[in-house]
Amino acid sequence: MVNLHINGEVKAVDAANDTPLLWALRDVLGLTGTKFGCGIAQCGACTVHLDGKPIRSCVVPIGSIGERAITTIEAIGATPPGRRIQQAWLDLEVIQCGYCQSGQIMSAAALLANKPDPDDAAIDAAMAGNICRCGTYVRIRAAIRKAARSA
Amino acid sequence: MTTSRRAFLQAGTAAGSAFLLGFHIPLAQAADAAARAPFAPNAFIRIDPQGAVTLIMPQAEMGQGVYTSIAMILAEELDVPWAQVSIEAAPPSDKLYGNPLFGIQVTGNSNSIRAFWPSLRKAGAGARALLTEAAARRWKVAAQTCHTEAGTVKHVPSGRSLAYAALVEDAGHLSPPKDPPLKNPADFKTIGKSLKRLDTPEKVNGKALYGIDAMPPGVKFATLALCPVFGGKVGQVDDSKAQQVPGVRQIVVLEDLVAVVGDHMWAAKQGLAALGITWDEGPNANVTSETVWQQLRAASEKSGAVAKTSGDADKALASGERLDAAYELPFLAHAPMEPLNCTVHVKSDSCEVWVGTQVQTRAQSAAAQVTGLPLDKVTLHNHLLGGGFGRRLEADMVATATRIAKHVDGPVKVVWSREEDIQHDVYRPVYRDVLAASVADGRVVGWTHRITGSAIIARWLPPAFQKGIDIDGVDSAVDIPYDIQNLRVEFQRDEPPAVPTGFWRGVGPNNNVFAIESFMDELAKKAGKDPVAFRRGMLGKNPRLLAALDLAAGKSGWGSPLPARTGRGVAAQGAFGSFIATVAEVEVDENGDVRVHRIVCAVDTGIVVNPDTVVAQLQGGLIFGLTAALFGEITIDKGRVQQSNFQNYRMLRINEVPKIEVHLIASGAAPGGIGETGTTAAPPAVGNAIYAATGIRLRRLPIDRVLLAGRKGA
The missing domain is CATH 3.30.365.10 (Aldehyde oxidase/xanthine dehydrogenase, molybdopterin binding domain)
Known part of the structure; x- marks a missing residue:
């Protein structure tokens, strides 16, 4: 049993310490907004925040997290950068199939929290780990800029 | 409610x-x-x-x-x-x-x-x-x-x-x-x-439910290993270690696969990794990419079924200046971001299926067939799809998950690992297109095009496969947009050894638009004409595509000077009832790496229902096509797929994306299709731009960086 601090609540997870956070969130706690894409930190679909920093939850064992705060897509709208990113995503209709977008939004929200007015290089650096097979990248870039301006 | x-x-x-x-x-x-x-x-x-x-x-x-x-x-x-x-x-x-x-x-x-x-x-x-x-x-x-x-x-x-x-x-x-x-x-x-x-x-908030998010009460989680060699079977399974993995509940061994059922995906994955499986690899264990290509190239030299003929192509080929070329496309996996999955609950008198599918009735039928239940006892919950791209035009994941679920008490969610998803796809077929044309007075006077590849339609919609012609396989070739008097298009069916094939975004026109538009560029050079002017001269009877070509050329600054090692390439297509011209601007560095700077696309798709959606589909479709052109290739060795995950089956990433401009042309014509069009447009436009930048003609995808770096002869 591992206690995790998720979206402001403490959740007891009945799984081994080496269980990646992704599967604890999805299969044990039913927080299915965080997505499985590759399992090896190559696609970013599983991105969540650990103390505000983006991590790939498919490779982070729950036993390594301790009391650090986990934020998932279900709660990112409660943060000002997260809310602005979500709104910009809708305003510019970024999304197509949407499967990667939880991860995209988590990476983008972390970027804005850390760098309120990112340039193209900063956007590339923060977002290049998130694959979108539908090819929504052009709009992701525009939406991050829009969200930054709306601060 | x-x-x-x-x-x-x-x-x-x-x-x-x-x-x-x-x-x-x-x-x-x-x-x-x-x-x-x-x-x-x-x-x-x-x-x-x-x-x-x-x-x-x-x-x-x-x-x-x-x-x-x-x-x-x-x-x-x-x-x-x-x-x-x-x-x-x-x-x-x-x-x-x-x-x-x-x-x-x-x-x-x-x-x-x-x-x-x-x-x-x-x-x-x-x-x-x-x-x-x-x-x-x-x-x-x-x-x-x-x-x-x-x-x-x-x-x-x-x-x-x-x-x-x-x-x-x-x-x-x-x-x-x-x-x-x-x-x-x-x-x-x-x-x-x-x-x-x-x-x-x-x-945007994690609430959308894809197939993989189905959580019926009491659901267990399973993952599977299929025989890595196509067509192989399970030999021996030693499950002594797997049974001891915490959270593992059950191990299901079927003829061609082993699945581990657990309390969550991690338990199932760990259990699967702990199994000792020997495979009976069967007759395909010696298949390699080389054997695939040998067979395809040999088949492509033989005459095929005539899908379209007009005038006298052979006679016309003997006049004017003749050019021959063959173009080749590799196997591709779909790799939708949502890996294959299906949740099934088999009960004594009924069955429930949760999945995201492009073929609802076939998915329902697949579960009915496996369980032996009548159709009306199979309830299908169709979810949002985390990408389809043609992969979810198949119901194999439903059949496989139902076969596993028959052995499980209660609902079970079967999730393919990314590796299994990529190594057990139905692949975009390898194609070889053999073309010959003659040019005279600045235009094509004779044209033959033989398409050799898998007839997906023969498997997927058998009644539509008539007289040896795959109607999808010849799409955009029999209805080539240019005015060519003497023309013959043939289809030569050749199923690759072992490797299953299926529809992939862009379907038949993917292959044909690449071959035709690459060849048109070669013919323009043969005729001594500018690539846009050469195409214009043969579009007199196709005003919609002509207008798109003119708009794309104008918006892209066609003809204006560019820096060294940078070039523009054009492609025009009339596929899916939409008329699209595309200009790509690329730079090729000394290592043969290609940077696509800009793509300009002009589109007449008839009456537009939602303009922003059309633009989005073009943007995304072009990027899907760029991924294929720059990186996409599935190779085979020892009867198995060599790629496994995104580290060796590359996707375009945000830092590699060009500026994309899409210009819609107002039209009162009936609506055309749009989802696949960008994917067919990007590869030939990029290939032609690479030629403009380097003088090196690529007749095969993905791009060959060694060739572009000048390290091997063309």
Whole structure:
């Protein structure tokens, strides 16, 4: 049993310490907004925040997290950068199939929290780990800029 | 109606209040849940006595925006305010929801809007006519003196009006007219506007439910290993260690696969990794990419079935200046971001399936076949798709998951690892296109094109495979957009050894547009003409494509100077009923790496339902095509796929994306298809731009960086 601090609540997870956070969130706690894409930190679909920093939850064992705060897509709208990113995503209709977008939004929200007015290089650096097979990248870039301006 | 059970989306409500619960309530049940006696004049429309309008979606939403576009067409002809519309996924039914172009319930080939345009308009207009008639009878006036406006029937001479809600019961007693009057497109209020998509608010907060998110009570989690060699079987399985993995509940060994069922995916994965499996690799263990290509190249030298002939191509080839070339495309995996998965609960007398599929009725049939249950005992909950791209035009994942679920007590969610997803795909076939043409007076006078590759249609829709011709395989080749008097197109079916093949975004035109547009560039050079001018000269009978070509050339600055090692390439296509010209601008560095700087696309796709969706599909489709052109290749060794995950099956990333400009051309023609068009457009435009930048012609994809670096001879 591992206690995790998720979206402001403490959740007891009945799984081994080496269980990646992704599967604890999805299969044990039913927080299915965080997505499985590759399992090896190559696609970013599983991105969540650990103390505000983006991590790939498919490779982070729950036993390594301790009391650090986990934020998932279900709660990112409660943060000002997260809310602005979500709104910009809708305003510019970024999304197509949407499967990667939880991860995209988590990476983008972390970027804005850390760098309120990112340039193209900063956007590339923060977002290049998130694959979108539908090819929504052009709009992701525009939406991050829009969200930054709306601060 | 409770929001915890009902599946619906409310247009016009903000992210906070919309619910999207997986669209998993069958129609009959949903109807029961609604208030009594709704007005349901056809399979697509339901209006309850409170006036709530529910539109039923025959097609699968996989990111292409089809829920929104279909709802817009219905709402337009029904004449209801967009904000009052809810949508619901249709249950599986070929009879009610079959795609008019396929005859079965299929979302594919970029034809949802093309196929359903007439029937959806008629469905909406028919309902509107009944509501109008009901009002006219109530008022004892002629229906022709009434009109509708935003969910209301009005009688201007007497100043009376009635909301649709008040007419639901009366209209329900009337028979739908055979040919209801359709709106004049000039009067469209909804169609043609970039309305907000209905499916996206739930996709920004994690609430949207894809197949992989299905969580029926008591669900267990499974993952599987299929024999890595195509067609191989399970030999021995030592499960002693796997049984000791915490959370592992069950190990299911079938003829061709082993699955581990656990309390969560991690337990199942760990269990699978702990198994000792020996495989009986079967007859395909020696297949390699080399054997695949040897077979294909040999087949491509033989004559094929003639799919189109006009004039005398052989005679014309003997005149003018002749050029011969062959183009080759590799196997490709689909790699949708949502890995293959399917959740199944097999009970003694029924079966439930949760999946995201492009083929609802086939998915239902697959489970019925495996369980031996009648169709009506199989309930299919179709979810949002985390990408389709043709992979979910197959129902193999449903059959496989059901075979596993038959051995499991209670519901089980079977999730393919990314590695299994990539190594057990149905692959975009390898193709070889052998072309010959002669040019005289600056134009093509003779043309032969032989397409050699898999006949996917022969497996997927056998009745459509006639006289050795795959109608998809020759699409965009038999209807080449250029005016060529003497022409012959052949199809030579050649199924690759061992490797299963299937539809992939862009389908047949992917191959043909690449071959034709690359060859056109070579012919332009042969004719001593500019690539745009050369194409223009043969588009006199195709004004829509000519206009697109001129617009793309103009917007791209065609002909203006560029820096060294940078070039522009053009491609034109008439695929999927849309006329598109594309100009790519690329830079090739000394290592042979290609940087695509800019893509300009001009599009005439007829009447546009939602312009922003069309632009989005082009942007995404072009990027999908760029990934294929720059990186995409599945190779085979020892009968197995060598790629496994995104580290060796590369996708374009945000830092590699060019500027993309899409210019829509206003048109009153019937709507064309759009989802696949960018994917077919990008590779030839990029290949031609690479030639312009380097003088090196690539006749094979993906791009060969060693060749471009000048380290091996062309």
